[in-house]
Amino acid sequence: MTYAIETRALTKRYGRHTALDGMDLAVETGSVFGVIGPNGAGKTTAMRLLLDIIRPTSGDATVLGESPRAGGAALRRRIGFLPGELMLEGRVTGRALLKHYADISGSVPEGRIDELAERLGLDLSRHVRTLSKGNKQKLGLVQAFMHEPALLVLDEPTSGLDPLVQQEFLSMVREAQNRGQTVFLSSHVLSEIQSAADQVAVLRRGRVVKVGDVATLRASAVRRVVIEFTDVSADRIRTALGALPQLDHLAVVDGEVVHVTGTVEGHINSLVKAIAPFHVVDLRVEEQDLESSVITFYSSEAGDEN
Numbered sequence: 001m002t003y004a005i006e007t008r009a010l011t012k013r014y015g016r017h018t019a020l021d022g023m024d025l026a027v028e029t030g031s032v033f034g035v036i037g038p039n040g041a042g043k044t045t046a047m048r049l050l051l052d053i054i055r056p057t058s059g060d061a062t063v064l065g066e067s068p069r070a071g072g073a074a075l076r077r078r079i080g081f082l083p084g085e086l087m088l089e090g091r092v093t094g095r096a097l098l099k100h101y102a103d104i105s106g107s108v109p110e111g112r113i114d115e116l117a118e119r120l121g122l123d124l125s126r127h128v129r130t131l132s133k134g135n136k137q138k139l140g141l142v143q144a145f146m147h148e149p150a151l152l153v154l155d156e157p158t159s160g161l162d163p164l165v166q167q168e169f170l171s172m173v174r175e176a177q178n179r180g181q182t183v184f185l186s187s188h189v190l191s192e193i194q195s196a197a198d199q200v201a202v203l204r205r206g207r208v209v210k211v212g213d214v215a216t217l218r219a220s221a222v223r224r225v226v227i228e229f230t231d232v233s234a235d236r237i238r239t240a241l242g243a244l245p246q247l248d249h250l251a252v253v254d255g256e257v258v259h260v261t262g263t264v265e266g267h268i269n270s271l272v273k274a275i276a277p278f279h280v281v282d283l284r285v286e287e288q289d290l291e292s293s294v295i296t297f298y299s300s301e302a303g304d305e306n
Helices: 045-050 067-075 094-105 112-120 133-145 163-180 192-197 214-220 234-242 270-276 291-302
Strands: 003-014 017-028 032-036 058-063 079-082 151-156 184-187 199-204 205-211 222-230 247-253 260-264 278-286
Touching: 003 045, 003 094, 003 163, 003 184, 017 032, 017 045, 017 151, 017 184, 017 199, 032 112, 032 192, 045 058, 045 222, 067 079, 094 133, 112 133, 112 163, 133 151, 151 199, 163 184, 163 192, 192 278, 205 214, 222 270, 234 247, 234 260, 234 291, 260 270, 278 291
Parallel strands: 032 184, 032 199, 079 151, 151 184
Antiparallel strands: 003 017, 003 058, 199 205, 222 260, 222 278, 247 260
């Protein structure tokens, strides 16, 4: 088995603040690997270390078989990078800027830039300084993907994009994987990682608290449920649902329509069986934001709050 990225006890400190604390990761070549966590978890720091933008305090990393520091410009030409805080300014057009990046990154297949721009709905004739945040993000995606690098490092890649463009981005990721490229991306949006990644690392406070496949992540996530019943008393509903061990924060409001809210950890099969005998007029299962669901679960599992 070959790895596009390997880190061993990778650590970055700024004075007394530890931005990344002993990260151990192994990202298989040709895979899509997601890193998730709230802002400040260490996602961006990890990516900057892999690209030699900043240097580690301790530990080491290997990217495409080389040390980021020793690999230099030749290694970076094999990587497509989209930073989380994309700063694009200037009086040049998007096309001119991409030509400049192509001269740096190396060979770009003929027609590739126009193909990507059309897929993302990007007008390359407009000056960069006039573009909205979303269109600048599209421009950043084109420059990362256009030379078909061996490794794509994408920090919050869908920030500022509308849902249709986000779906097109996910298609681009799948196509890159089919070509044998490796994709390493970060996000705080759980659904985005679930749609794109094979493996996931959960970061909190600079530490990796869990690494696993997407199926495991999905099964352990916490969801908010909202249910409405008619033709039944609140007491009967409270009795039926109160015994479910995975249902937490249960609230039952009596009335002509009995309104129930709560959170469910993991699979909802037991909940569905429990409500089946009653007249359900509405059922919503809502994925919570990452920090209040997956991060909370993994943190307690890893003793992060001790």
